[in-house]
Structure formats: C-alpha cells, structure tokens
Amino acid sequence: MALLDELQRPTLLVNTEIARKNIAFMAEKARQKGVRFRPHFKTHQSAAAGEWFREEGVTAITVSSVDMAVYFADHCWDDITIAFPINVRQLRTVNALAKRIRLGLLGESMESIQHLQGQLEAVVDVWIKIDSGSGRTGLAWDQPTEVARLAHFVNSSPITRLRGLLTHAGNTYSAASREEVCQRYQSSVTRMANLQSDLWAGGYGLLELSVGDTPGCTVCSDFGKVDEIRPGNFVFYDGQMLRLGVCSPQQVAAVLAVPVVALHPERSEVVVYGGAVHLSKDVIVENGRPHYGYIVRLEVNGEWSEPLPESRMARLSQEHGIIAMPADAISGLHVGDWLGVLPAHICLTVAAMGGYRTLDGSLIKTCTPAEPV
Amino acid sequence: MALLDELQRPTLLVNTEIARKNIAFMAEKARQKGVRFRPHFKTHQSAAAGEWFREEGVTAITVSSVDMAVYFADHCWDDITIAFPINVRQLRTVNALAKRIRLGLLGESMESIQHLQGQLEAVVDVWIKIDSGSGRTGLAWDQPTEVARLAHFVNSSPITRLRGLLTHAGNTYSAASREEVCQRYQSSVTRMANLQSDLWAGGYGLLELSVGDTPGCTVCSDFGKVDEIRPGNFVFYDGQMLRLGVCSPQQVAAVLAVPVVALHPERSEVVVYGGAVHLSKDVIVENGRPHYGYIVRLEVNGEWSEPLPESRMARLSQEHGIIAMPADAISGLHVGDWLGVLPAHICLTVAAMGGYRTLDGSLIKTCTPAEPV
Numbered sequence: 001m002a003l004l005d006e007l008q009r010p011t012l013l014v015n016t017e018i019a020r021k022n023i024a025f026m027a028e029k030a031r032q033k034g035v036r037f038r039p040h041f042k043t044h045q046s047a048a049a050g051e052w053f054r055e056e057g058v059t060a061i062t063v064s065s066v067d068m069a070v071y072f073a074d075h076c077w078d079d080i081t082i083a084f085p086i087n088v089r090q091l092r093t094v095n096a097l098a099k100r101i102r103l104g105l106l107g108e109s110m111e112s113i114q115h116l117q118g119q120l121e122a123v124v125d126v127w128i129k130i131d132s133g134s135g136r137t138g139l140a141w142d143q144p145t146e147v148a149r150l151a152h153f154v155n156s157s158p159i160t161r162l163r164g165l166l167t168h169a170g171n172t173y174s175a176a177s178r179e180e181v182c183q184r185y186q187s188s189v190t191r192m193a194n195l196q197s198d199l200w201a202g203g204y205g206l207l208e209l210s211v212g213d214t215p216g217c218t219v220c221s222d223f224g225k226v227d228e229i230r231p232g233n234f235v236f237y238d239g240q241m242l243r244l245g246v247c248s249p250q251q252v253a254a255v256l257a258v259p260v261v262a263l264h265p266e267r268s269e270v271v272v273y274g275g276a277v278h279l280s281k282d283v284i285v286e287n288g289r290p291h292y293g294y295i296v297r298l299e300v301n302g303e304w305s306e307p308l309p310e311s312r313m314a315r316l317s318q319e320h321g322i323i324a325m326p327a328d329a330i331s332g333l334h335v336g337d338w339l340g341v342l343p344a345h346i347c348l349t350v351a352a353m354g355g356y357r358t359l360d361g362s363l364i365k366t367c368t369p370a371e372p373v
Numbered sequence: 374m375a376l377l378d379e380l381q382r383p384t385l386l387v388n389t390e391i392a393r394k395n396i397a398f399m400a401e402k403a404r405q406k407g408v409r410f411r412p413h414f415k416t417h418q419s420a421a422a423g424e425w426f427r428e429e430g431v432t433a434i435t436v437s438s439v440d441m442a443v444y445f446a447d448h449c450w451d452d453i454t455i456a457f458p459i460n461v462r463q464l465r466t467v468n469a470l471a472k473r474i475r476l477g478l479l480g481e482s483m484e485s486i487q488h489l490q491g492q493l494e495a496v497v498d499v500w501i502k503i504d505s506g507s508g509r510t511g512l513a514w515d516q517p518t519e520v521a522r523l524a525h526f527v528n529s530s531p532i533t534r535l536r537g538l539l540t541h542a543g544n545t546y547s548a549a550s551r552e553e554v555c556q557r558y559q560s561s562v563t564r565m566a567n568l569q570s571d572l573w574a575g576g577y578g579l580l581e582l583s584v585g586d587t588p589g590c591t592v593c594s595d596f597g598k599v600d601e602i603r604p605g606n607f608v609f610y611d612g613q614m615l616r617l618g619v620c621s622p623q624q625v626a627a628v629l630a631v632p633v634v635a636l637h638p639e640r641s642e643v644v645v646y647g648g649a650v651h652l653s654k655d656v657i658v659e660n661g662r663p664h665y666g667y668i669v670r671l672e673v674n675g676e677w678s679e680p681l682p683e684s685r686m687a688r689l690s691q692e693h694g695i696i697a698m699p700a701d702a703i704s705g706l707h708v709g710d711w712l713g714v715l716p717a718h719i720c721l722t723v724a725a726m727g728g729y730r731t732l733d734g735s736l737i738k739t740c741t742p743a744e745p746v
Contacts, residue, residue, distance in 0.1 A: 008462040009440070042691060064692045065646075067382070084692055085634035087646045088709040089381040108635055111708050136693060137635045137644040170690070261458035262481055262510045271510040273438075273460045277724040277741065281654035317543070318415060318720050319437045319457055320509060335484050336461040347691050351650040352725065368650065 002300035003361055004257065004338050010274040011257045012349060012356035013302045013340075014236065014364070018253035019044075020052050022234050026217065027056040033223045038062050038081060040212060040232025043347045045366035046355075047075035049235070062212065062230045066090040066097070071367035073101050080104065083168070083212070083230065085129065085137055088115040098122035106166060108138050110153050117157040126154045127166035127210060130195060132188040134170035141167075141191040144198040151204050164208030164227065165192055165199075172215035178245050185216030189224035196225070215246045238346035239284045239293045242307070249306045254356065255340040256349060257298055258321060265330045272339055275319040279341065280348035292316050295323055296340040302359040304340045313341050375673035376734055377630065377711050383647040384630045385722060385729035386675050386713075387609065387737070391626035392417075393425050395607050399590065400429040406596045411435050411454060413585060413605025416720045418739035419728075420448035422608065435585065435603045439463040439470070444740035446474050453477065456541070456585070456603065458502065458510060461488040471495035479539060481511050483526050490530040499527045500539035500583060503568060505561040507543035514540075514564040517571040524577050537581030537600065538565055538572075545588035551618050558589030562597035569598070588619045611719035612657045612666045615680070622679045627729065628713040629722060630671055631694060638703045645712060648692040652714065653721035665689050668696055669713040675732040677713045686714050 003013075023039075030037035039053055042064040050061070050072065060079040063069045066087060069080045081104030086094075097103050104125040107113045116124065128150055131138035139147050147165075154162045169188035175181040192209050199207055211217075212230025214237075223229065236254040237247040258274030283290035295311035296304040311325035323339065333339075343349040350356065355365040376386075396412075403410035412426055415437040423434070423445065433452040436442045439460060442453045454477030459467075470476050477498040480486045489497065501523055504511035512520050520538075527535045542561035548554040565582050572580055584590075585603025587610075596602065609627040610620040631647030656663035668684035669677040684698035696712065706712075716722040723729065728738040 008466070009438075009460070065382075084646070085644060086708075087382070087632055087634055089632045093381070109708060112634075115709070135640075136688075136690065136695065137637070259460055259462045261460055261485075264510070267508075271458060273457070276653060276655065276721050280649060280725075281721070282649065315509075317509065318724070322509065335459075335482060336488070348649050348654070351691070352653075 003302040003357070003359060004298060004300045006361065007257060007338070010278045012254060012353045013257050014254050014356045014358050015303065016052070016358045018251060019049070019235050022237065022251060022253060023052055023056050026231060026234055027058065029217070030229060035223055035226055036060065036228040038210070038228050038230050039235070040064070040083065040230050041072060042068065043232040043350065044235050045350055045368055046364050047072070048364045050075060050077065062232070066093050068367055069097055069103070073097060078102060081125075081127065081230070082106065083166070086112045086116065088112060091115060091119045095120055095122065098124045104163060107150065107154060107160070110150065113150070113153055113160060116160050120159050123159055123161055125163035126160045127164050128154070128162075130165050130167045130192060132167040132169055132191045133184065134168060136168070136170055138167065141195060144195055147195055148199060148202050148204070151199055155204070162204065162207065164210055165195055166210040167192055169211060169213045169216055172213050173240065173244070175215065175244065178219050181215040181244065181246065182220045185213070185220045186222070186224060189226055193225045214241060215244060218246050233347060236346045239342045239344045240282070242294065242342065243284045243286060252342050254346050254349070255296060255298070255304050255342055257302070257338050257340055260333055260335050260337045260339060262335065263330055263333055265327045268324055268327050268330065269314070270323040270325060270330055270333060270339070272321045272323060273319060274321040274341060276316040277318055278349070278352055279313070279316060279321070279343050280345065280352045281316060282345035282348050284344045292321070293341040293343045295325060296342060298338045298340045307342065376675040376730070376732060377671060377673045379734065380630060380711070383632075383651045385627060385726045386630050387627045387729045387731050388676065389425070389731045391624060392422070392608050395610065395624060395626060396425055396429050399604060399607055400431065402590070403602060408596055408599055409433065409601040411583070411601050411603050412608070413437070413456065413603050414445060415441065416605040416723065417608050418723055418741055419737050420445070421737045423448060423450065435605070439466050441740055442470055442476070446470060451475060454498075454500065454603070455479065456539070459485045459489065461485060464488060464492045468493055468495065471497045477536060480523065480527060480533070483523065486523070486526055486533060489533050493532050496532055496534055498536035499533045500537050501527070501535075503538050503540045503565060505540040505542055505564045506557065507541060509541070509543060511540065514568060517568055520568055521572060521575050521577070524572055528577070535577065535580065537583055538568055539583040540565055542584060542586045542589055545586050546613065546617070548588065548617065551592045554588040554617065554619065555593045558586070558593050559595070559597060562599055566598045587614060588617060591619050606720060609719045612715045612717045613655070615667065615715065616657045616659060625715050627719050627722070628669060628671070628677050628715055629666075630675070630711050630713055633706055633708050633710045633712060635708065636703055636706055638700045641697055641700050641703065642687070643696040643698060643703055643706060643712070645694045645696060646692060647694040647714060649689045650691055651722070651725055652686070652689060652694070652716050653718065653725045654689060655718035655721050657717045665694070666714040666716045668698060669715060671711045671713045680715065
C-alpha cells in the first residue's frame with residue numbers, strides 16, 4: 001500500500017535521502033574548513049536519526065536539555081554538550097551523566113559555577129556562554145573583564161575544566177538576506193576571537209571557540225577562527241530557512257502531511273486537520289505578514305512538490321489549520337485529500353509531533369516529550 | 374518534602390480546588406439556564422480531570438479529535454461529540470466508536486456526509502457546523518438555503534441522524550471587553566436561532582442549538598435560545614482569558630513552574646528553563662505588543678501569587694524563556710529559584726506538556742500526544 005494510503009492523521013514525513021545529503025554536506029564542509037562538527041540534536045531529537053550522523057563520522061554532539069543528554073548517552077553518545085544555561089535543579093542527573101560521558105556545560109554566572117563546584121563529583125567541561133549579539137543570554141561580548149573573572153572562577157576548581165567560549169549567533173535567523181546572515185556570523189566570530197585573544201593575553205590559555213547556527217554554517221564560506229560548529233536545523237531545514245534563502249526547496253527534508261477536512265473556495269481557503277498542537281505556532285514573516293508554513297502537493301509515496309504559489313498556512317487553532325490558496329487550486333481538491341505543510345520552525349514541529357515517518361513507512365520516535373515530572 | 378523541592382524541570386501545576394470551583398460554577402450556571410452542559414475536554418485532556426466533571430453531574434462531553442474520543446470512550450464516557458470537521462481518513466475508527474457510544478459528528482459538506490453514509494455501520498448524530506461569524510469553518514450563517522440543502526441530505530439516510538446546529542463563536546476570543554464578548558455571543562446565538570426557525574419552517578423539526586466558547590459562557594448572563602453549551606478552557610482559564618477580563622486571577626487554575634537559569638538585571642530580564650516546547654507559542658496582545666504569559670511568584674507548596682506587575686514572558690525559543698521584569702524584582706532572585714507563568718493559551722500548553730501535577734504532587738497524564746502514526 002502506498003504511504004499516504006496508510007496514514008489517517010497529521011503525520012510528519014521525513015525524506016531521509018534529503019536529510020542524509022544535508023548531513024553529508026555539513027560534515028564535509030566542516031572537514032574542509034578544519035573545524036569540529038558537533039551537530040545540535042535538538043532538531044531531529046531521535047536516536048535513529050543520530051545514526052545518520054554517526055555514519056558521517058560524527059562523534060560529538062550538542063543537545064538542549066539534560067534529559068536529551070541522558071537520552072543520547074543511553075544511545076551510546078559519549079561526548080555531549082548541553083547548550084543551555086545550567087539548570088541547577090538537575091545537578092543530580094548532571095552528576096550521573098558526568099560520570100559516564102564527556103560532558104560539556106555552559107556557564108555564564110559565578111552562582112551557577114559555584115553550584116557545580118559544590119555538588120559535582122566528576123569533571124565536566126565548561127564553556128563560557130557569550131552573548132555575541134543575539135541578546136538571549138550569556139555574558140556580553142563587550143565585557144572582557146567579566147568574562148575573565150568567570151574564567152578565573154571556573155579555573156579555581158579542577159572539577160570544572162575551562163574548555164572554551166561558546167555562542168549562538170541566533171541573530172542570523174532574523175537577517176534579511178544571505179549576505180546579512182554572513183555579516184552577522186562574521187561579526188559574531190570576530191567578537192568571539194577578540195575575547196579569545198584577551199583571555200590568552202590574561203593567561204587563560206588558548207580557549208576553543210564554538211559557534212552554532214544553521215544560517216551561518218550553511219551560507220558562509222569563511223568560518224573564521226572557530227574550532228567547532230553546532231548547527232542543528234540544517235538536517236531538515238524548514239520554512240524559515242527557505243524564506244531566508246538559506247536553503248532551496250530541494251533541501252527541505254520534512255513535511256507535515258495533513259488531510260483536507262473542509263473546502264471554502266469562496267474565500268480561497270482550505271481547512272485541514274493539522275493545527276497548533278501539530279505545527280506549534282512559530283511564524284514566517286513575509287511581506288510584513290506572518291504565516292505558519294508553505295503548502296506543497298504530496299505524492300502517494302510521500303514525496304512532495306515545490307511550495308505551491310500563493311499558498312500559505314494562514315491561521316492555526318488547536319487542531320484546525322486554515323490554508324489560504326488560490327480558488328482555482330482548491331477546485332481540484334476533495335475532503336480526505338492530503339496536503340503538505342513545510343513548517344515555519346521544524347524543531348518545534350518535531351517536538352510537538354513526538355515522531356516522524358520516513359518515506360518507506362518506518363516510524364522514528366523522538367525523545368520528547370520526556371515523562372511529565 | 375514541599376512540592377517545589379521535588380521538581381527539577383518545567384512542570385505544569387494545577388490547583389484542583391480552583392479547577393473544581395470553575396467546573397461547579399459552569400455546571401450550576403448551565404442548570405440554572407436550563408441548558409445541557411457538554412464541556413469540551415480538549416483543554417484538560419485527561420481522564421482524571423474528567424472525573425471532576427462527572428462529580429458535577431456531567432454525562433456528555435465534547436472533544437476535538439477522533440483519537441481524543443477513543444481515549445474518553447475508553448474511560449467510560451458514552452456520549453461524545455467530536456467538534457471538528459469529519460476527517461474521512463479515520464472513518465474506520467469512527468465506525469468502531471459509533472458502535473459503542475452515542476457519537477456526534479460535525480457535517481458541513483455533502484461530500485463528508487456522503488462518506489459517512491457510504492461507510493458507517495452504526496447511527497451517528499450529525500450536527501451541521503455553522504460559521505456564525507468567526508470565519509474558521511462551517512456553512513455560513515447567512516446561507517439558509519445551503520444549510521437546508523445539507524439538512525435534507527443528512528436526513529436522506531437513517532445512518533446520519535440530524536441532531537442540530539452547532540457553532541463555535543470563536544470571535545469572542547478577540548473581543549476587546551466583556552461587553553463585546555456578550556455582544557458577539559448574542560449576535561452568534563441570534564443568527565443560529567434564525568437558522569433554526571428557517572429549518573423549522575422548512576419542515577426539518579426543531580433542531581437543537583449547540584454553542585460553545587469560554588468567554589461567552591462565562592460572561593453572558595443570558596444564554597438565549599441555546600440547548601447546549603460546550604466551553605472548555607474555563608476549567609483552567611489562562612492568560613488570554615485574564616487579559617480579556619473573562620476571569621479573575623483567582624480563577625486561573627494552572628501555572629507553568631519554571632526554574633531560573635540566568636539573571637540579566639542590567640536589561641531587566643530573567644532567563645528561565647521553559648520555552649516554546651513547554652508553553653507553545655500562542656500570545657496575549659497587550660498595548661499592541663504580544664507576549665507569552667503573565668509571571669507569578671510560586672510558594673513551595675505550589676500555590677501562586679497574583680501576576681507580578683510589569684512582568685511578562687517576553688520571548689521564547691525552543692527551551693529558553695526570556696522574562697521581562699523590573700530590575701528591583703530581579704534583585705532578590707537566584708539561579709534555581711522557581712517562577713510561574715500563566716500561559717497565554719492553556720490548551721496548547723497542556724498538549725505540549727503531556728501532563729500536569731496537582732498541588733498534592735499527583736501526576737495527571739493527558740491523552741496527547743497520541744502515538745505518532
């Protein structure tokens with residue numbers, strides 16, 4: 001039976017051929033540039049997809065939570081950075097992890113490091129989290145004295161091993177063009193390299209530089225003085241990356257298949273079963289207006305077309321998706337037909353769906369949601 | 374050990390005393406107005422919370438998906454309306470359900486009804502879905518001929534039993550005030566009643582009227598000529614309802630507990646572990662600016678304060694929440710402290726979290742996410 005004929009509900013489909021090409025491309029780029037490739041696994045969130053990276057020679061990974069680190073450690077990954085500020089409420093779990101794998105943590109305050117030094121029983125790598133311009137969290141890139149003070153404090157105990165400086169140049173996501181992505185990436189790397197020099201001059205040794213963001217790592221031809229890249233989203237890419245021109249439609253590896261449940265040609269809208277609980281509610285802003293994803297046609301084997309012209313996921317409620325598309329495109333549709341949505345932000349869609357199907361029909365479950373405790 | 378001392382990660386807490394009061398209030402209001410109370414279970418999504426309704430005499434419920442109907446049928450609910458356009462891809466499951474419970478479905482097209490009549494083997498109730506002004510889906514309230522035509526078609530087979538007219542006056546959610554909520558509710562009910570009269574005159578009998586939305590059912594003192602109400606959100610309420618003045622802070626029954634991971638008093642921000650994968654990304658628009666929830670102080674037993682002044686969940690990424698709050702309120706905080714977030718849209722937060730804890734520490738799991746197939 002063809003894949004789509006087996007499906008009944010909103011289903012996230014992954015084209016593994018495309019995903020593996022995306023991985024191979026980034027792994028090769030890292031090799032050519034001589035940087036460590038420590039991909040972020042928060043996008044695919046699955047041990048099965050992790051194996052695709054292993055086959056490309058990846059041995060070190062990034063995750064976004066302690067629980068995700070436990071999950072991947074349980075699947076034989078033994079060099080993991082948790083790229084999220086230390087949650088001191090989970091230090092017991094962190095301790096257990098630190099005893100079994102090489103664990104990297106992010107420090108950005110004396111207070112958090114103090115907790116680590118007081119409670120850990122096994123050595124961890126500490127990366128000082130730098131805010132290189134995105135304004136989310138971390139020590140500010142233009143406060144070298146603060147950074148040196150924290151570096152000094154990390155060094156004050158052998159249990160916290162100062163490894164390097166880490167940033168997420170997340171402001172590349174809001175760039176207006178590929179050129180701006182590169183400018184922001186370069187600006188971020190320059191700021192990191194300056195801090196590295198300052199710390200070198202201060203006697204802290206040559207700290208490693210870790211950066212990570214899919215737009216920068218995909219688009220920029222010069223990685224600058226970084227030692228490690230941590231992109232994640234690129235494994236599947238998504239509507240936001242497409243909008244930014246970071247990837248082509250042929251590189252998008254995941255689509256949410258949704259059944260049509262009502263047709264409203266009189267107002268150029270189609271209602272599908274596929275809402276906020278499936279896609280999450282991140283947006284793509286296009287011509288000043290937000291929408292929730294691009295619409296594609298699905299083949300019965302699960303492959304999909306390029307985005308259909310003037311077709312967008314316009315509104316979402318809990319389970320309803322309202323697609324805006326031209327009336328003439330609607331005229332050929334029936335209830336029960338499948339449409340595809342290239343989600344705005346695939347990481348959130350993966351988390352919401354809890355798993356995906358490959359085009360050969362295999363089910364890949366993710367590590368989320370963790371047990372609700 | 375106090376509840377908060379046991380928690381390690383973002384956790385959704387439910388004050389059952391408040392939730393039960395909310396249920397008792399709505400059940401009593403329905404009794405007084407002489408309407409059937411068919412609460413929507415898409416908000417709490419749990420068999421355990423369903424029992425709180427059963428204790429208030431509720432015997433008929435509403436759900437938003439076929440899978441949710443199966444889940445509640447498995448927990449001894451035998452009168453269920455699936456308030457979502459028929460997904461013809463799930464008719465096998467619908468058929469099995471129709472054989473074991475009294476099942477209500479929504480019809481809005483000949484095509485969907487044709488699928489039902491062709492494939493069902495047990496009688497179902499059909500409610501004609503009317504768009505009474507919200508513009509999501511359904512037959513337009515001002516097209517009585519279309520409605521009559523569909524009613525006629527539903528009546529053409531004994532397997533589809535025409536039950537009534539159903540609407541979701543979802544435009545009350547975007548009202549600017551309690552007064553406007555009532556105006557929109559009344560306008561919606563008047564439109565439904567007119568359609569009911571038209572169909573009565575056309576010989577279709579006296580069809581029931583079912584309406585449902587938390588703002589209208591909470592605020593309006595006159596329910597008009599409706600037979601059934603289907604509010605859902607009111608069991609917990611949330612930030613959007615608070616903003617609309619539909620409920621008071623004392624009626625909000627659920628809070629997301631989040632640990633502080635970084636402090637940025639210099640820019641009046643606190644970073645917490647609690648992001649889009651926990652809260653989802655629905656917004657409250659206040660003074661023209663969107664945010665993701667109100668911030669409260671948590672007691673160690675899990676109870677919470679009124680919303681803290683000038684404190685909002687300002688930004689969300691996958692796991693990070695960035696709270697904007699006054700620097701003097703931040704000065705007393707430490708990493709590892711708990712803060713609470715009253716989510717913008719609790720239904721999506723419940724779906725994202727997959728469960729919640731009551732203040733006595735019990736874990737209540739929800740039916741979502743269903744197995745990813």
